Amino acid sequence: MVDNVNLGRDSHFNHVIDVAKTTTGRGKVADQQRVAPGIHLSVDMDAKVSGSFESGAGRLISVNYTSETAPKWVALHINLGEVSLEDKAVLGIVVRSTAKEAVAMRVCLRSGTQNFVDEFFTKHIVAFSEPSTHLDILKLDDLPAHHPRGKVERDLIVFFPPTDSAFTISDIRLFIA
Numbered sequence: 001m002v003d004n005v006n007l008g009r010d011s012h013f014n015h016v017i018d019v020a021k022t023t024t025g026r027g028k029v030a031d032q033q034r035v036a037p038g039i040h041l042s043v044d045m046d047a048k049v050s051g052s053f054e055s056g057a058g059r060l061i062s063v064n065y066t067s068e069t070a071p072k073w074v075a076l077h078i079n080l081g082e083v084s085l086e087d088k089a090v091l092g093i094v095v096r097s098t099a100k101e102a103v104a105m106r107v108c109l110r111s112g113t114q115n116f117v118d119e120f121f122t123k124h125i126v127a128f129s130e131p132s133t134h135l136d137i138l139k140l141d142d143l144p145a146h147h148p149r150g151k152v153e154r155d156l157i158v159f160f161p162p163t164d165s166a167f168t169i170s171d172i173r174l175f176i177a
């Protein structure tokens with residue numbers, strides 16, 4: 001088990017990533033499939049997605065999937081815990097990824113549980129055949145008024161491509177400043 005010595009509002013998220021990168025996991029790409037503690041997949045059940053994932057060995061996740069019809073979503077949910085965004089200016093992510101062929105992904109911050117609000121980051125993550133690094137931020141002052149700033153449950157969601165895909169997300173880091 002990885003020690004949790006991180007401090008700050010982003011510490012829970014970054015610890016979840018550290019644990020996932022050191023915990024070997026394998027499974028099917030399926031709705032509500034647990035990848036590691038605090039991380040799961042969600043899949044459009046109507047699309048009949050089939051494929052597999054692997055985690056651990058120094059990477060967050062490698063996925064390979066196909067679908068009979070284009071799914072509305074295939075996504076990776078990573079729990080941030082209860083996080084307050086009050087008195088902060090930005091929430092940012094740094095992502096390392098690779099793919100056999102270039103693929104684009106979207107990322108959003110989900111706040112709340114039953115009555116949740118999603119806010120998408122501006123840029124797409126693009127995974128290339130060479131390892132690449134992606135950086136993006138949400139300016140918290142630009143969030144809509146209905147997006148909660150107080151301490152609520154939050155997830156970071158990575159929406160995978162709605163096409164047959166194979167790629168690896170080596171690492172994701174979150175920062176709140």
